[in-house]
Structure formats: structure tokens, C-alpha cells
Amino acid sequence: MLNRTNDWIDRDNPPPEFRPGPVVSMAEVLAVLAFIRRHLRTISLTCFATLGLAALYLITAVPTFTAKALLILNSKATLGDAAAVSTIVESQIGIIKSESIASAVIEKLDLAQDPEFATGRGRGMIHRLLGWSKPETEASAARYALEPFERKLSVKRVGPTYLVEITFDSRDPDRAAQILNAVAEKYITHQMDKASLQDQKWVKDRLNELSNQALAAQKALEDYRKEPADSAATIDELAAAAVSSKSAYDNFRHVLRKTEATQQQSSPVFDASLVTAASPPLRASSPRPKIVLGIAIVGGLLLGVAIAVLRDLLDRDVRDRDIRASELEYRLSTEDGRIERALPDAIRPDHQSEASAKAKSVRLTGSG
Known part of the structure; x- marks a missing residue:
């Protein structure tokens, strides 16, 4: 006996795959066409009006150029899971976007005097005329430039990697590339300065001071021994001073090395390097x-x-x-x-x- 596949199908309530789809009647199509014919002039005029506004916007809008650079963060430490790596990379991104890096770049390139970054100074001028604020200084001008600078700077991680993409928007393509390269340079310099305590100014001064004291004490001992009439008590005193000065210098160096080793063990240290430097963009990023x-x-x-x-x-x-x-x-x-x-x-x-x-x-x- 042959089984028919359609014997079990309920003709009144067929399965979804057998149900006919929605059918558009000819009357509905004709109604839509009649609607378009009746109001073709209104629709066309509205479309031309919006095109005119768009063209006016394209003519009057100031183009923005976006420069891009690529950094890589090389970790010296053995990292754990992906979450720990992500947290550490995000912390480095926070350093790149920090106010200290921005202030250093603004000072280096004198961006406080650039009209593109002095958007908030007009309001400050009004406040000064009304007596609501103090006269503007170089520090306050730099503070005004911080807000537009941070708004134009963008930093993001490239996937689950150590690569970090930095972008900067500006009206001038050459200026955008110059600022972005300065940001990368300041960040790399910041990381290099942070890597070793011996590169800090106060540490260098202290090391030089202890070294000079040890050399002076040793030289005084040697000079006194050359004299024909020398006193054993004086020699012992000078020798003790020389040993004490040398010991102070060695102890300070030992503390520095121990502190740096502790820092490297407690948190990973990154050596950032520039993979792709920023170059002036050839086309505007907006408007398109x-x-x-x-x-x-x-x-x-x-x-x-x-x-x-x-x-x-x-x-x-x-x-x-x-x-x-x-x-x-x-x-x-x-x-x-x-x-x-x-x-x-x-x-x-x-x-x-x-x-x-x-x-x-x-x-x-x-x-x-």
C-alpha cells in the first residue's frame, strides 16, 4: 500500500511551510501608483529641497582630517589570562589619553595659541570683561586647549592584541599628523622614564652627591698618607670617613636596584614602540x-x-x-x-x- 504524503495534511490548517504567503492584489498596486501620480510633485519638491540643504552643508562645512598611528606594547613580564592582559592594555590606553600627555603635547607644539584649540577662550573673555574671572595666563590658556584636544584624540585596542591605534582629528592634515606623532613620542618617553628610577632627576642628584662625598673622603685619606708626619689617629679617622661614604653610596645603589626589581615583579613593564607613524591624510574624514x-x-x-x-x-x-x-x-x-x-x-x-x-x-x- 502506497503512503501519500498529503494524507496527513490538514487542508484547513496546513503547516507553515505549506501556507501561502501574503499576496499583493492588483488593486493595491494600482492604488499605490495612483497615490504616487497624485503627489509626485510634492515628493519631488521635498526631495530637491533636502538635496539643496545637503549641498549647502557640504559647501559650508569645514572638512576634518583624521591622522592614524599604530603602537605596540611589548610586555617584559609573563602575563596570566586574557582578562589580565586586557586590563593592563586598557591601563596603558588610559595613560595615552591622560591629561599629563595632553598637556605636554600642548606645551611642546604651543597649541594654546592655535584658534582650533582656543574654542573656550571667547567665553572666558566675556567673563573677564564682566569681572567674573581673573586675567588669562599661559596656564589658563593651556587649560582651555585641553578640552578640544581630548575630544579630538581617540585611542583603542586592535582586537585581542598588544596593538593600539591612535587617531587625531584636525582641520589641517599636516597638523593632525604632527600632533599625533608628538602624542606617541611623549607616551614612549614617559614609559622609558618610568622604567628606571636611576633616570629620575632627584635620584641622579643623590647618586652624584654620595659619589662625590666618597671620592673626596678617599682623596683626603690618600693625601694625608703622603705627608711625612702623619698621625695614626687621624689616618684611622679619615679611613673610617672614606669607608662610611663608600658604604652610603653602595647602600643607596642597592636600595635602588631592589626597588626596581620589586616594581618589575609587582606589575608588568611595557616597552612601547611605534609601528606606523602618522602621516598627513590625503582625504577628509568628514563630511562625506x-x-x-x-x-x-x-x-x-x-x-x-x-x-x-x-x-x-x-x-x-x-x-x-x-x-x-x-x-x-x-x-x-x-x-x-x-x-x-x-x-x-x-x-x-x-x-x-x-x-x-x-x-x-x-x-x-x-x-x-
Whole structure:
């Protein structure tokens, strides 16, 4: 006996895969085409208006150029899981975006006097004229430049790697590359200075001081021994001073090495290097004409359709009010029984319900 696959199918309630999809009737298609024909002028004018606004924006907008650079963070320590690596890399990103790096770059390139970074100085000038703030200094000018600088600087990690991408936006492509390379240079220098305590100024001064004291004590001992009449007590005193000075110098060096070893064991140390230096971008990153014009076209079409739908709704409401007023007038004239008239032309078969059956002329005879 052959089994039919369609024996078990319920014809009244078939499975989803056997159900027909939604069908668009010809009447609906014709209605849409009629709607477009009626309001083609409105939709076209709205689209041209949005295109004009977009073109005006492209003409007046100041182009922005984005320079890019790539850093790599080489860890000297053995790291644990991926979460620990991510935390450490994110901390280095925070250092790159820190106020100390930004302030150093602003000072080095004198960005406080650049009009692009002095956006907040106008408000400060008004406050000074009104007596609400102190006169501007170089430090306050640098503070005003910090906000736009931090807004234009962007730093992000490239996937699950040690690579960090840095970008900077500016009106001048050469200026964008110059600032970005200065940021990378300051960060690398900051990491190198932090890697060794012996490179810090106060440590160098202390080492030089202890070294000079040890050399002076040793030289005093040697000079005294050359004299013909020397005293054993004096020699012992000078020798003790020389040993003490040398011991102080050695102990300080030992403490420095121990402190650096402890720091390297407690937290990983990164050697940052520049993989790709920033170069002046060839094209502006914003505004993008294709995207702006595309948005203007789509927005103009949608706005034009919305206006057309609104006009249809308003026209329909006006027609409905006219029909209701005409029906009311007709009923009043019918009840009076003394007027002979026909229904107005406003009541058409495609805009009435029950009143459409009475669209013919009706002759009434008064009782009087």
C-alpha cells in the first residue's frame, strides 16, 4: 500500500511551510501608483529641497582630517589570562589619553595659541570683561586647549592584541599628523622614564652627591698618607670617613636596584614602540559627500511621502465634512417638504456609504 504524503495534511490548517504567503492584489498596486501620480510633485519638491540643504552643508562645512598611528606594547613580564592582559592594555590606553600627555603635547607644539584649540577662550573673555574671572595666563590658556584636544584624540585596542591605534582629528592634515606623532613620542618617553628610577632627576642628584662625598673622603685619606708626619689617629679617622661614604653610596645603589626589581615583579613593564607613524591624510574624514547626499535623498523621499499622506488625510477630512453638511441640508429640505432639489455633486459614489444610493434627483411635492 502506497503512503501519500498529503494524507496527513490538514487542508484547513496546513503547516507553515505549506501556507501561502501574503499576496499583493492588483488593486493595491494600482492604488499605490495612483497615490504616487497624485503627489509626485510634492515628493519631488521635498526631495530637491533636502538635496539643496545637503549641498549647502557640504559647501559650508569645514572638512576634518583624521591622522592614524599604530603602537605596540611589548610586555617584559609573563602575563596570566586574557582578562589580565586586557586590563593592563586598557591601563596603558588610559595613560595615552591622560591629561599629563595632553598637556605636554600642548606645551611642546604651543597649541594654546592655535584658534582650533582656543574654542573656550571667547567665553572666558566675556567673563573677564564682566569681572567674573581673573586675567588669562599661559596656564589658563593651556587649560582651555585641553578640552578640544581630548575630544579630538581617540585611542583603542586592535582586537585581542598588544596593538593600539591612535587617531587625531584636525582641520589641517599636516597638523593632525604632527600632533599625533608628538602624542606617541611623549607616551614612549614617559614609559622609558618610568622604567628606571636611576633616570629620575632627584635620584641622579643623590647618586652624584654620595659619589662625590666618597671620592673626596678617599682623596683626603690618600693625601694625608703622603705627608711625612702623619698621625695614626687621624689616618684611622679619615679611613673610617672614606669607608662610611663608600658604604652610603653602595647602600643607596642597592636600595635602588631592589626597588626596581620589586616594581618589575609587582606589575608588568611595557616597552612601547611605534609601528606606523602618522602621516598627513590625503582625504577628509568628514563630511562625506556620498553619505550626506544619500541620507538627503532617502530623507527627502520619506518626508515627501509623509507630507503626501498628511495631505490625503486632510483632503479626506474636508470632503467628509462637506458630505455630512450636504446630507444634513438635504434631510432638512426633505423634512420641510416644500423644496424640490437634487443631492449636491459633492456626494459621489466613491465617497459615501448609505447616502450613495440616493445620488439621483428626488422630486418632492409640498402638502400645501
